[in-house]
Structures are given as C-alpha cells and as structure tokens.
Amino acid sequence: MSIAVAFEKARAEGRAVLVGCMPAGFPTVDGSIAAMKAMVEAGVDVVELEIPYSDPVMDGPVIQKASDIALANGVRVADTMRIVEAVAATGAPVVTMTYWNPIEQYGVDRFARDYAAAGGTGLITPDLIPDEAHDWLAASDAYGLDRTFLVSPSSTDARLAMTVAHCRGFVYATALMGVTGAREQTSSAAPALVARVRAVTTDLPVGVGLGVRDGAQAAEVGSFADGVIVGSALIRCVLDADDEASGLASLRALSADLAAGVRAVNR
Amino acid sequence: MTDLLLPDATGHFGPFGGRFIPEALVAALDELDAAYRAAKADPAFVAEFEGMLRDYAGAPSPLYEARRLSAQAGARILLKREDLLHTGAHKVRNVLGQALLTKRMGKRRVIAETGAGQHGVAAATAAAYLDLECVVYMGELDTQRQALNVARMRMLGAEVIPVTNGSRTLKDALNEALRDWVSSVDETHYLLGTAAGPHPFPELVRDFVGGIGREARAQSLERLQGLPDAVAACVGGGSNAIGIFHAFVPDEGVRLYGFEAGGDGVATGRTAASITAGSKGVLHGARTYVLQDSDGQTLESHSISAGLDYPAVGPEHAWLHDTGRATYEPVDDDEAMAAFQLLCRTEGIIPAIESAHALAGALRIIPKLTEELGREPVIVVNLSGRGDKDAHTAGTYFGIL
Numbered sequence: 001m002s003i004a005v006a007f008e009k010a011r012a013e014g015r016a017v018l019v020g021c022m023p024a025g026f027p028t029v030d031g032s033i034a035a036m037k038a039m040v041e042a043g044v045d046v047v048e049l050e051i052p053y054s055d056p057v058m059d060g061p062v063i064q065k066a067s068d069i070a071l072a073n074g075v076r077v078a079d080t081m082r083i084v085e086a087v088a089a090t091g092a093p094v095v096t097m098t099y100w101n102p103i104e105q106y107g108v109d110r111f112a113r114d115y116a117a118a119g120g121t122g123l124i125t126p127d128l129i130p131d132e133a134h135d136w137l138a139a140s141d142a143y144g145l146d147r148t149f150l151v152s153p154s155s156t157d158a159r160l161a162m163t164v165a166h167c168r169g170f171v172y173a174t175a176l177m178g179v180t181g182a183r184e185q186t187s188s189a190a191p192a193l194v195a196r197v198r199a200v201t202t203d204l205p206v207g208v209g210l211g212v213r214d215g216a217q218a219a220e221v222g223s224f225a226d227g228v229i230v231g232s233a234l235i236r237c238v239l240d241a242d243d244e245a246s247g248l249a250s251l252r253a254l255s256a257d258l259a260a261g262v263r264a265v266n267r
Numbered sequence: 268m269t270d271l272l273l274p275d276a277t278g279h280f281g282p283f284g285g286r287f288i289p290e291a292l293v294a295a296l297d298e299l300d301a302a303y304r305a306a307k308a309d310p311a312f313v314a315e316f317e318g319m320l321r322d323y324a325g326a327p328s329p330l331y332e333a334r335r336l337s338a339q340a341g342a343r344i345l346l347k348r349e350d351l352l353h354t355g356a357h358k359v360r361n362v363l364g365q366a367l368l369t370k371r372m373g374k375r376r377v378i379a380e381t382g383a384g385q386h387g388v389a390a391a392t393a394a395a396y397l398d399l400e401c402v403v404y405m406g407e408l409d410t411q412r413q414a415l416n417v418a419r420m421r422m423l424g425a426e427v428i429p430v431t432n433g434s435r436t437l438k439d440a441l442n443e444a445l446r447d448w449v450s451s452v453d454e455t456h457y458l459l460g461t462a463a464g465p466h467p468f469p470e471l472v473r474d475f476v477g478g479i480g481r482e483a484r485a486q487s488l489e490r491l492q493g494l495p496d497a498v499a500a501c502v503g504g505g506s507n508a509i510g511i512f513h514a515f516v517p518d519e520g521v522r523l524y525g526f527e528a529g530g531d532g533v534a535t536g537r538t539a540a541s542i543t544a545g546s547k548g549v550l551h552g553a554r555t556y557v558l559q560d561s562d563g564q565t566l567e568s569h570s571i572s573a574g575l576d577y578p579a580v581g582p583e584h585a586w587l588h589d590t591g592r593a594t595y596e597p598v599d600d601d602e603a604m605a606a607f608q609l610l611c612r613t614e615g616i617i618p619a620i621e622s623a624h625a626l627a628g629a630l631r632i633i634p635k636l637t638e639e640l641g642r643e644p645v646i647v648v649n650l651s652g653r654g655d656k657d658a659h660t661a662g663t664y665f666g667i668l
Binding site: 053054055056057058060061064068071076077100101102103104105106126127128129131132149150151152153154155156159163174 | 277285286287288289290291293294295432433438442445446449452548549550551552557559561562563564565
C-alpha cells in the first residue's frame with residue numbers, strides 16, 4: 001500500500017493516520033520484524049522503520065539506546081530490505097527514517113532501487129534538507145519513492161514553502177524545537193506549524209512527530225494533524241521489557257491505546 | 268589553483284561542506300551567517316576583536332627561529348608560537364571571535380563541545396571574559412581522563428555536562444551539543460570548536476583563527492625577506508591548520524603540509540587520520556572525509572593526542588587535499604612523541620602533543636624538500652599549543668610518571 005492510500009483511507013474514516021516507529025534490527029533483525037508486525041496488528045497504520053546510525057543528532061536517549069543495541073547486534077543497512085519486505089507483506093505501508101550518511105555510503109541510486117524493489121514507500125530524512133538533496137531528488141523520482149523532509153517551528157515561510165514543494169507522500173512537522181522523546185505535554189507550536197504547512201499545500205498530508213506518548217496525546221495531535229507519529233514511547237516498550245514476549249505485549253497495548261486515540265476524535 | 272573565495276554562498280568547498288543538519292537549525296545558521304557577514308564588514312566589530320586579540324590574548328604570537336632544533340634537523344625551522352597566547356593555544360582566537368559575535372546577536376548563552384577539554388576551557392574563558400552563560404558537553408570518559416580541565420572550566424564558571432552516550436568521547440559530546448542547540452537555539456549560540464560542522468562554521472572559524480597565517484606570512488616576509496618553502500600544521504578537525512594555511516594558499520611556492528594523527532599506525536585501524544584512512548561521507552553537518560565503515564557508521568578514532576582524536580576533518584581540508592593544494596600525511600603516536608621530546612630538549616619548549624605531530628611531520632619532509640630545492644629548506648611549523656596539559660600523558664609515555 002502506498003502512503004497516500006493510507007492517508008486517504010484514514011481521512012475517509014474521519015481520523016488521523018497512526019505512524020509507529022521502530023529501529024531496524026532492534027533488538028535483532030527478526031526481533032524488529034516481530035515488533036513491527038505486532039504494532040500493525042494492534043492498529044498502527046504506517047510503520048516508520050528507522051535505520052540505526054552511530055551519530056543520530058535528532059534523536060533523544062531512547063532511540064539512541066535502541067540504535068546502539070541494534071548496531072551492536074550487527075544490523076546492516078542491507079538488512080533494511082528484508083525488514084521492509086516482511087513488514088510490507090502485512091499490508092501496512094513502510095516508510096523509512098534515515099540519517100543521510102548510511103544512504104550515501106550504500107549508494108543513493110542503489111539504495112533507492114533496492115528499497116523500492118523491497119516494497120518501501122519513501123524516506124524521511126532528518127539531516128537532509130532539500131538544499132543538499134540533488135541526488136535523492138533524482139533517485140526518488142527515478143524509482144517512484146516518496147520523500148519526506150522536515151519542517152520546524154523555526155522554518156521561515158519561504159523555507160517552509162520550498163521544503164513542502166520538495167515533499168511527496170507527506171510532510172513531517174516537528175512539533176517542538178528539540179530531539180525525539182516522549183514528553184508530558186505535546187507542543188503548543190504544533191497546531192500553528194500544521195496550519196502554516198496547510199497554507200502552502202492542499203493535497204499533501206501533514207504528520208506531526210516528537211513527543212507523543214499515549215492515546216490521549218495521540219487524540220490531541222490527531223485532532224489537527226493528518227498523521228500522528230510515535231517513536232520513543234513505542235520503542236521504550238521493547239527497551240524496558242524483561243523478555244521479548246512481555247515487550248511485544250506492552251507494544252501491542254500501547255499501539256492499541258494510540259490507535260484508539262486517533263479514533264477518539266472526529267475530524 | 269584553489270578558489271580563494273570559497274566556500275560559495277551555500278557553504279561548499281567543491282563537493283565538500285554544505286549543511287547536513289535538521290531543518291530546525293537552518294534558521295539559526297542563517298542568522299549566524301548574516302550576523303557574521305555584517306560583523307565582518309563592521310569596522311567597530313573588527314577593531315574590538317583585534318583589540319581583544321592584542322590586549323587580552325597576546326596576539327600577534329611570535330615567529331620564533333628555533334636555532335638548536337634547526338641545526339639538528341638540517342633545515343631552517345621557524346615556530347609560530349601560538350602556545351604563548353592566553354589559554355595556551357590558538358583556540359583563544361576562535362572563542363573570542365565567536366563570543367563577541369554571540370553578544371552582537373543578542374544571545375547570552377553559549378554551549379560548546381570538548382574532547383580533552385582545551386576548547387571547553389577556551390570557551391569558558393571567553394564566556395567569563397564577555398559575561399556569557401556557558402555549558403560545556405564533554406564525553407564522560409574524557410571528563411575522567413581530563414579531570415584537571417573539568418576543574419578549570421568550573422573555576423571559570425562554566426557548567427560541565429558529562430555525556431554518557433555512544434563512545435562517551437568527543438563525537439558524542441558534539442552530538443549532545445547539537446541536541447541542546449536544536450532545543451535552545453533562540454537564546455543560545457553553539458560555540459563550535461573547530462573549522463568543521465555545517466556552514467557557516469568552517470568559514471567563520473577559519474576567519475577567526477586566520478590571523479595565525481596572516482601574522483606568520485607578514486613575519487616571514489620581514490624576517491626572511493621572502494616566504495618559507497613549506498608550512499606545516501597538525502590536523503584533527505583542522506582549525507589551527509586552516510588558520511595558518513589560509514593566508515598562504517595563493518602563494519604557490521609555499522608547500523602546505525597537514526599532519527594527521529596516525530595513532531598506532533594507519534594500517535592498524537587504530538588511527539584518527541580521516542583524510543589518509545577515511546573516505547568521503549557526511550558527519551556532523553558537512554560532507555568531508557570520515558572514518559567510517561562501509562555502512563557509513565562512524566568508526567572510533569584513536570590518537571595519543573586528545574585534540575586530534577576525531578573521526579572527521581574540516582571540509583576545507585578535504586578540498587585542499589582533493590585539489591592537491593595541500594598535502595596530508597599521517598604521523599603516528601611514536602613519531603609525534605619523539606618530536607615532542609626533541610623540542611623539549613633542544614629548545615626548552617614543551618609543545619602540545621597535537622603540535623608535536625606538526626613538528627614530526629616537518630622533520631620527516633626535510634630530506635625530500637632539501638633534494639627538491641637543492642638547499643636547506645625553510646619551514647614554518649605551527650606550534651598550535653603548549654604541552655602543560657599533556658604532562659600526564661607524556662610523563663606516562665616516557666616512563667617519568
């Protein structure tokens with residue numbers, strides 16, 4: 001399924017899409033596939049697969065730790081393809097968040113080709129801005145992949161318009177000035193940022209990430225955004241668990257809570 | 268010939284440099300860029316900066332003719348004595364410039380990353396001098412190895428935050444400083460410690476430390492009635508090297524040599540020589556040479572010199588390397604320490620271990636230069652810092668402690 005279809009389907013149901021993030025290979029390749037399948041079974045609409053990176057400057061402690069574990073357990077960028085295939089087989093679209101250097105070293109065109117063949121929909125690039133994205137713009141066009149760049153509360157109107165113009169699939173609005181990680185309160189800057197994006201695009205959905213940790217917050221964000229992106233809170237379920245089974249159980253419970261959250265408000 | 272006007276308006280040195288950063292930082296970098304360009308064109312800012320360098324930091328640093336060393340080495344060696352500046356290294360030039368710019372931007376908090384603590388101490392110094400709040404991120408491992416510098420920073424009123432992520436060293440401290448900056452960019456300036464990172468940092472830091480080369484060039488003309496045959500500097504992130512190189516780049520007859528930290532030896536993999544042993548990639552906001560595996564994961568660097576122990580290099584060095592304008596070679600720990608000892612014993616100067624790499628490399632190229640020139644070469648070596656901070660490391664290395 002494409003991202004666009006997932007957003008259309010949710011829109012028809014009068015709700016936001018729930019995007020759940022998990023690092024590739026955390027804690028192992030098979031373990032991460034099991035976790036992503038569990039999230040989908042419990043109501044996550046779109047899986048955001050993060051490629052672990054040694055220097056994740058946009059990520060808070062939870063994703064850093066999970067990435068370190070995945071790397072220590074030997075995950076490779078090439079494993080992404082197998083994970084994408086396995087998760088896409090569930091019918092849920094897979095989008096991939098990645099820092100830029102792993103893609104550049106794999107080869108931008110080669111990655112786009114392999115990733116598209118595996119059934120991935122596109123990339124979210126936290127440290128690649130459109131200004132530096134020539135190769136990725138070309139490769140994503142060549143292989144029909146979506147590209148999601150980030151917009152921030154600090155983006156000027158001109159940059160926001162430029163960035164959105166380069167997006168395909170959806171736009172990622174970072175809800176607050178900061179790194180990933182669950183927070184007590186979601187940001188008051190998020191609705192304003194979403195409105196600014198909507199002012200420059202009518203057809204691209206807007207996902208909001210950074211800080212969502214439970215169903216109530218998902219409902220709140222889902223009331224104004226097209227997509228609710230949850231990372232650290234889900235990953236923590238696996239990170240804090242004593243064993244795989246209890247990790248998957250709490251992952252299912254939180255996914256279900258978040259899924260109920262995005263359904264709790266009528267848009 | 269390397270284009271002197273680089274970087275271009277978007278911060279590129281050929282294929283290197285640029286901005287590989289979260290969108291959240293773009294506005295701050297644009298603000299910094301605009302503020303820097305305005306400051307550079309403002310005679311009042313330039314005069315204030317120059318006054319601080321002269322009256323507070325002790326610039327210009329002497330170009331010292333090392334006669335006993337020269338006699339032993341078979342070359343005329345002149346040392347650019349950055350070790351005599353306040354705080355004991357060239358880094359004071361960068362921190363004073365950036366702290367002054369911070370004031371100009373109306374911000375009152377600076378954050379900094381530090382490896383061994385030298386940049387942290389320099390940042391804390393400038394913050395105290397210019398009444399700014401200062402937070403320094405330092406890898407937990409480094410806070411243990413460099414407890415004295417942690418104490419110095421705290422004496423100067425800075426807050427030191429040990430970083431417990433990743434390898435708990437410089438690159439992790441840099442990541443954490445970037446994370447702080449993403450969250451605090453409205454009131455905070457990131458006082459980056461070397462000529463690396465996203466645009467405009469490589470250019471801005473180069474310009475603030477560029478006095479090293481401008482002074483050395485003028486001092487050479489006065490003393491030698493000409494220019495040296497070669498200029499040598501150590502390269503970690505590369506601020507002291509770009510600082511002394513930049514003024515000499517148009518002088519085609521002056522060979523530029525950057526000496527990277529070879530660590531245990533490039534062949535062992537325990538090295539910090541990013542240009543020699545690394546490959547093109549993206550790290551900490553710029554495209555440059557990076558020590559990385561085939562997946563683009565950053566490799567841990569190794570060097571006896573904490574100040575050179577960094578797995579990447581400033582993008583302008585990557586460009587000078589690719590264009591052939593400068594030559595980069597690794598210097599192993601043992602070779603650097605031999606030069607360290609030689610300088611101590613011949614000149615009564617204890618150099619920073621970083622700077623000992625520059626000297627070791629200079630000694631190595633003497634035979635080749637002598638052959639090329641058919642006479643004794645004249646070499647300016649950037650003595651970027653003093654070695655007091657390294658007493659423990661060197662004392663242990665030589666079995667004195």
